[in-house]
Structures are given as C-alpha cells and as structure tokens.
Amino acid sequence: MRQRDCPFVSCGIRSPPATKVKTESETIIAKVPCRPQCRCWHQDTTGKGWTVDSAMIDQLTVCLPNEPGRLAKMSRALGADNTQIHALMVADTTDFGIIRIVCDRSEDALELLHGLGYDATLAQVVGIEVSDVPGGLGVLLDHLASADLNVEYAYTCPMGGRTVDIVKVTGEPLAIKLRESGLTMVPAEGLCTP
Numbered sequence: 662m663r664q665r666d667c668p669f670v671s672c673g674i675r676s677p678p679a680t681k682v683k684t685e686s687e688t689i690i691a692k693v694p695c696r697p698q699c700r701c702w703h704q705d706t707t708g709k710g711w712t713v714d715s716a717m718i719d720q721l722t723v724c725l726p727n728e729p730g731r732l733a734k735m736s737r738a739l740g741a742d743n744t745q746i747h748a749l750m751v752a753d754t755t756d757f758g759i760i761r762i763v764c765d766r767s768e769d770a771l772e773l774l775h776g777l778g779y780d781a782t783l784a785q786v787v788g789i790e791v792s793d794v795p796g797g798l799g800v801l802l803d804h805l806a807s808a809d810l811n812v813e814y815a816y817t818c819p820m821g822g823r824t825v826d827i828v829k830v831t832g833e834p835l836a837i838k839l840r841e842s843g844l845t846m847v848p849a850e851g852l853c854t855p
Contacts, residue, residue: 716846748818
C-alpha cells in the first residue's frame, strides 16, 4: 500500500502504510498514527482493527413543542434515569424543536422517552475528530466530499481538549466510503474518554 501524507493534522510527517487486519466479517484497513503524539489516524489498541459499525453512534432525535420548560423537563427525566448527555444540538422551527442527543445509554433513554410520551427515534451518526484550528472543519468536510459522502447535519462536541464533530452522513456503500475517507472516527465509548 502506498504511503499517504497525514490528511487531517498538519504535522508535516508522512504516515506509514496502512495494514490489513482480518476480522470475522471482513478485511479492513487499520491505520496507525504517523508519530506517537499525532492523532491523524485512528490507532487500534485492540489488535482487531475497527469496523464502521463500531464507529457508528446511536443518536436520539426528539421532537418537542416549542414551549418554555419542555427541554428542561426532558433533560431532568434523562438525568433522573442516570443518562449522561455527551452532545446536544437544538434546532427550532415555528411549532417545535428538534433535539439531537448523544448519550451513554441511548436505547434505554429511547425507551424512557417513549414511556413518557415523547416523539423520539434513534439515528446512526459518526463522531469524527477534527483539528481545533481555523479551517479544521473545512478539512473534515473536504474529506467527506472527496469520499462522495453527503452531510445532512453536524454539530460539535468538545471532549477533554479534543474536538469531535457529530455528523450524519449519507452515501452508499457507507462503510467503504467512511473507511476510505481517511478521517479519525471516534466510537461511542470514545466520546466519554478525554
């Protein structure tokens, strides 16, 4: 495999070639950082590599009436159920708000919200580490566009000195395109790890 320049962090060092890793379902590419302190590639510490399925994150999407106190009430319910919110985006329309939440127990939270009468669904998104510098988002979007992936929406989630963008992407075959994008995917469990 050919060497590639570090596509995401301006470190100026060429990365070593990617290595093939065999998993139960498929052969995938496990990329390693170009140097120990560079976070330009996802580093596999398990020896098993990563799959796009493991990089996909469940996100709650909740529609709330645009009324005072509705978001607070929902947030209190999640907190009382010991659900930790890691990322939140609120968008509004004239009549209702669309709340997007990445949390630690998304399926339990979905069940709780349904039980309380909320209109909630789960969607698959990706967390992508981005350089916290001017133009970092542009680099991320260029990589997604070059992999022929469409961005439906995105929001930022600062994580202990790192910046992670939560992105809803579309494009088929999604797994292959995400793998070929050269971006650092952050799995759900990585969102709560500084």
